[in-house]
Amino acid sequence: MKNIIIASTSTIHGSGYLDYILDDLKTFFKNANTILFIPYARPSGISHDDYTKIVSEAFSEIDKKIKGVHEFENPIEAIKNADAIFVGGGNTFVLTYQLYKNNLIDALKTAINNGTPYLGTSAGSNICGLTIKTTNDMPIVYPPSFNALALVPFNINPHYLDPVSGTKHMGETRETRIKEFHNFNTQPVIGLREGSWLKVKSGSIVLKGTLTARIFEYNKTPYEVESGTELNTLK
Secondary structure, eight states, X not given: OOEEEEESOSOOTTXXXXXXXXXXXXXXXXXXXXXXXXXTTOOSSSOHHHHHHHHHHHHGGGTOEEEEGGGSSOHHHHHHTOSEEEEOOSOHHHHHHHHHHTTOHHHHHHHHHTTOOEEEETHHHHTTSSBSTTOSSOOOSOOSOSBOOOSSSSEEETTOOOOOTTOOOOSOOHHHHXXXXXXXXXXXXXXXXXXXXXEEETTEEXXXXXXXXXXXXXXXXXXXXXXXXXXXXXX
């Protein structure tokens, strides 16, 4: 029943908000008149209303209306009754904290597992995995749990970056950090490069976009998969 797009980012270099994926979203949200937007990931610098306005302007390009979950007196009921749901980027710890605080984790799981179309970008993609332990964000707040929605049987690292050849930077790479994660955890991790997304339809999980993704499995050498690869066997 699941119908999900898990996108690495909302914006790729040189284009506007969601521009690179709007054609796909037009088809994806074809049966939704209004999309429920959850703006909780933004910790500062922009209000929930302003964030929702940005999203609304983008979705107007495909004739879809946006309503922020913060505008509802009962956000749980809003999720239950939503035509479709979008969770945008920001800080994953802030997003997870707010979802737990508002008792929305179970409501989201139920709605999405029952077929409500869901789009996540960046932080909104991180929460689709088993946990949020492979996010790139700083833990500026402490959520009650690192457990996420578990919509897919692995973790996600959006905005995945490859090591830069010839760089003088001596800090850890993304690959190093994910290998550190596997010193204490066994679930696979998908490094999603910007411009890539996962399309989840019932039991199928397929890499979309023009780029490869990097797969990290416990006690295995990391490897690349091409766009169009089915990833539902990763566990």
